[in-house]
Amino acid sequence: MKIECPSCSKVYNIPDESLKSRGKIAFKCPVCRGDIKLDLRPTENKPEIKKQDSPESCATNLTDDLKKEIAKSIKDLEPMPKVIHEARELLSNPNTTFKKIGKVLETDQAITAKVLKIANSAYYGLSGRVSSIHQALIVLGHETLKQVIYTAGSSKLLAKTLNGYDLESSVLWSHSLAVAFGAKIIAAERKPTLENDAFTAGLLHDVGKLVLDEYILKNKPIFKKLVTNTHSSRKAEEELFGFDHSEIAGLICMEWHLPENQTLAIRHHHEPSRSQEVGLTYILHLADHLAHKCGFGAEIEEEAQKVEDITLEILNFEENDLVSIMDEITECVGNISKSVV
Numbered sequence: 001m002k003i004e005c006p007s008c009s010k011v012y013n014i015p016d017e018s019l020k021s022r023g024k025i026a027f028k029c030p031v032c033r034g035d036i037k038l039d040l041r042p043t044e045n046k047p048e049i050k051k052q053d054s055p056e057s058c059a060t061n062l063t064d065d066l067k068k069e070i071a072k073s074i075k076d077l078e079p080m081p082k083v084i085h086e087a088r089e090l091l092s093n094p095n096t097t098f099k100k101i102g103k104v105l106e107t108d109q110a111i112t113a114k115v116l117k118i119a120n121s122a123y124y125g126l127s128g129r130v131s132s133i134h135q136a137l138i139v140l141g142h143e144t145l146k147q148v149i150y151t152a153g154s155s156k157l158l159a160k161t162l163n164g165y166d167l168e169s170s171v172l173w174s175h176s177l178a179v180a181f182g183a184k185i186i187a188a189e190r191k192p193t194l195e196n197d198a199f200t201a202g203l204l205h206d207v208g209k210l211v212l213d214e215y216i217l218k219n220k221p222i223f224k225k226l227v228t229n230t231h232s233s234r235k236a237e238e239e240l241f242g243f244d245h246s247e248i249a250g251l252i253c254m255e256w257h258l259p260e261n262q263t264l265a266i267r268h269h270h271e272p273s274r275s276q277e278v279g280l281t282y283i284l285h286l287a288d289h290l291a292h293k294c295g296f297g298a299e300i301e302e303e304a305q306k307v308e309d310i311t312l313e314i315l316n317f318e319e320n321d322l323v324s325i326m327d328e329i330t331e332c333v334g335n336i337s338k339s340v341v
Contacts (some may be wrong), residue, residue, distance in 0.1 A: 164216030
C-alpha cells in the first residue's frame with residue numbers, strides 16, 4: 001500500500017501484511033517527523049464528514065441569492081409608462097401616421113403635458129410655438145420626438161432621492177441627461193446611425209441604482225466605509241454585493257425589452273472592452289466620463305475620472321476634441337433640465 005506524507009509528500013510503499021490493524025493508526029514520517037494518520041476502518045463504519053463550503057462558494061451563494069431577490073424587486077420597479085413603449089413601437093415604423101402616434105400619446109395626459117413642455121424648451125428653440133401633440137409631431141419629426149418621449153417618460157423615474165447613495169432627486173436626473181446628450185453628440189459626430197439609441201441608453205444607463213439603493217441603505221455604514229477606502233461607489237458595490245449597478249441595469253433593460261445593443265451598452269458602460277456591442281458601448285462610456293468632468297455626477301470619485309485607454313482611438317477623438325463636447329453637454333442640460341422636472 002502506498003502512503004504519502006501530507007507534510008513533505010514523501011511516498012512510502014508499505015506491505016499490506018504490515019497493516020494488520022483495521023482501525024485508525026498513526027506514525028511519524030522518518031524524513032520530516034510529521035504525523036501520518038491512516039483510517040483503515042471499512043467505509044460504512046466511518047462517521048460522515050460534512051463538506052464545508054469554501055469562502056468563495058459561500059460568497060457566490062450569497063451573491064446568487066441576492067441577485068434572485070433583486071430580480072424580484074425589478075418587477076416591482078415603477079415601469080416606463082405603457083404609452084412610451086407603444087409610441088416607441090409606432091415611431092420605429094417610418095410609415096406610421098402622425099395622427100396615430102398622437103392618439104397614443106394623448107391617452108396619457110401627464111406624458112402629453114411633459115412632451116409639450118420639453119418641445120417648447122430652449123433646447124429645441126420652439127418656445128411657445130407648440131400647443132398640441134399633433135403640432136409637436138410635425139415640427140419635431142419622428143427621430144427627435146423619440147428622444148422627447150423618452151426624456152418625458154424617464155424624468156419621473158430618475159428624478160428620485162436615493163437615500164442609500166445620499167443623492168438628492170436632481171443629481172441622478174441631471175447626470176442622466178448629461179450622459180444622454182453627451183452620447184447623442186458623440187454619436188452624431190462619429191456614428192450618426194446610433195444617435196437615437198445613444199440618447200436613450202444615456203438616459204437609462206444608471207437605472208440600476210434605483211433598485212440597488214434599497215440594499216445599500218440596509219448596509220449604509222459598510223458601504224460608506226468601502227467608498228472611502230476605494231474612492232469609488234461602483235467598487236464599493238462590487239465588494240459589498242459581488243456585482244455593481246450596471247449589471248442590475250442590464251437586467252432591468254431586459255425586463256423592459258430594450259433593444260439588445262442598448263442593453264449591452266448599458267450593462268458594460270464602465271468597462272466597454274468587455275462588451276460585444278463596441279460602438280455604442282464606447283460612446284456611452286465616454287459620455288459618462290465627460291458628464292462627470294462637466295460636474296454632472298453622482299459623486300466626485302477616481303473611477304469617474306478614468307476612461308479606458310483605447311476609447312479615444314476607437315472613436316477617433318483627440319483630447320482637444322473633448323472640450324467642445326463638454327461645453328455642448330453643459331449648454332444642453334441647462335436648456336432642458338428646468339423644463340422636465
